[in-house]
Amino acid sequence: MTLRYLPDAGRLYGPEYARDPQALYAELRGRHGAVAPVEIAPGIEAHLVLGYRAALDVLTNVGGVWSKHPSAWQARLPDTPEAAGAIAMLGRRPSALYSDGAEHARFRKVIADCFQQIQPHKLRQMVIEVSDSLISQFAAKGEADLVAEFTRLIPTRIFNLLFGRPDSDSAGLTQALSDLMEADGERGARGSDAFSRYIGELIQAKHAERGDDLTSWFIDHPAALRTDELAETLVLVTAASYEPMANLISNTISRMVSDDRYYSSLTNGALSTYDALMEALRAEPAMSNYGPYFVLQPVHFHGTWIQPAELVLVSYAAANTEPANVPEELRSDGGAYLGFGAGPHRCPASDPAVLIAMTAIERLTSHLCDLELTVPRDELPWRPGPFHRALAQLPVRFTPIRPDQPGESPWAVQPPSSSTPSAPTSPARSAGYVTSAPWSS
Template structure:
């Protein structure tokens, strides 16, 4: 990357765009427009007093994601500048796992995840999803109404991931609650981080004493020789990254499907695959809206902005999707229509196929069980959970004809 001394204009910044405000959750696009008005890299706050650069232009994002010499994933220099009670630390604090590592350490951690998830056969993962859907439909089906966020998408991920990680269904609510608090980055973020950390520590402690046919046990026995502490933080990452964004992917897709009756009918009739709806969300309403966090190793000029060292540089996948959609709507087709929801470069998501399978199977199975789902509210009246990192519905109320799992004609 070409660097040079900053000129006077490079130091001039607008007031930071406050991504922690309540208004951001309901209308993030106004905030993205404010950021883009500053150029390819805007100036924002992730929490009160926690500034960050936010990349809103595709070329700049790709340059950042591929430039491992200029930028690092290690947050420790930044972490030393942040108050201990900062609500975003739960999502950004350094831990010895693949997300916060560079170079050889990153390759080592990443290889263990790829190898471990490769042991999960697609038919096995599909069966786990089907089982979880059956459990949840058994709870909500007879009522004829449900919240597809609180009663389906989020508990579904807790059931599936607990099953993969060797924990009983009874622990699902505990996992879901802890992750929800941590992800929102609000007043309860530290409590959620502590609860989730305790959850993972108990899990690894149990697996260290007695192995099972599950992901933590495979990580503990991987030839890379991870220590129990390293396995703990690999599991901390994969449980969090698997549960929360995938739950949002499912609920965001369902809200878009149900908000368009014609679209919904093509899916339930089989004329159009559910995969189309899931990919549409990844293009236009990505569930992990702002993350991919990097830190400049040294001060550097980057796409017209002087980047200070030890200040977060965030990729706004939500903004990239927003501006790509604007180009399509206005008749200007982007040069590259592919989305970056899986990130790019050496830190791109290593388990995207597993995520897609879980999301598509969950939606397909749900609509087979309950084919006449009808939204209670128009999509414009739905509300969104606060937090700078995600695009996550608060609830998705629906009604349908009551149905029970033992009723004739339901899926097996």
């Protein structure tokens, strides 16, 4: 059974949308107002919340009218490859993203409690070491694709270590996620299998021997997650770190190196890395349309009737840039952006995310202080897709740095060892990146 047809739906896919999503948001806003009909893939329809006030009404009122449970919507989808792709991103899982009320509070407390145990100064040192080791691999060339060589590698390297695995395991995780995110068919299936294997081996290792790491803390938390809940929590944390963080770092860098307000030579601009990051969160949030919601009964919401089992997505990108509510000038204080969501499902790890992104960007720009794009920013290629705002490439050039030249270089700090044995003992523990959880015996 299919859902009712939503007339005049905008398409959140294809090259035209990828080039200029804001043009579509403006067109939809002009035709429909705060809520518009869209297709996220051929034949897969949704309501897209475009207005800032409407977005807040959804995000902050879960439990009365709104629910996160996708089961009824999922059951009514057609048996098509497009539907299978939508289910992969939005289908029911036992995790914080797809639960309400007490169930959601239980999942969220596990994540929030465990992330609070990470010491910020130790996390920053970890990011410095990982960033410098990546920069050292291309600094002597004078050019790089920062997406492939830097920004998409940062999250997997960092979270592999935070999960309590040796740095040598991060390459496999990066490849698995790349295959899973970038392709369907055989390559996508291979990535899915490899990612499932990584999660399974991680859980097995940490059940065998704990360390001072996120995985061990998830296992030992008083909420007592079942094995399937633990696996889904690790999947959620990985997914929430990989794609959004890589995109946030890429989008921020692309703004900095193409806007003289941030720098003329990356060292004398009037605005800071934090300013650029906040502007990226507002104008080009890494996950532009997500936050799946469903109504519990028919609702007339901001001028649109929404029925149970119809998918509702929040457009953070459209809401943040709505002309009537969010000023167009730079909001250096973070202002009214919804880059991390709002309400009970707001990202519980936004502070570590900002710290990781800022530290990685600052290491890059301090070592390579004359970065410039090799093409104009409006010609950069963007990856198609309804959910993310993601650069496909970020080609830059810069003055090469040699390892034997005077002064500080990316080789000044030793990177995490890639030869660490793949053992249950956490490398993060020995390095002192985290501190013992308050519920630890």
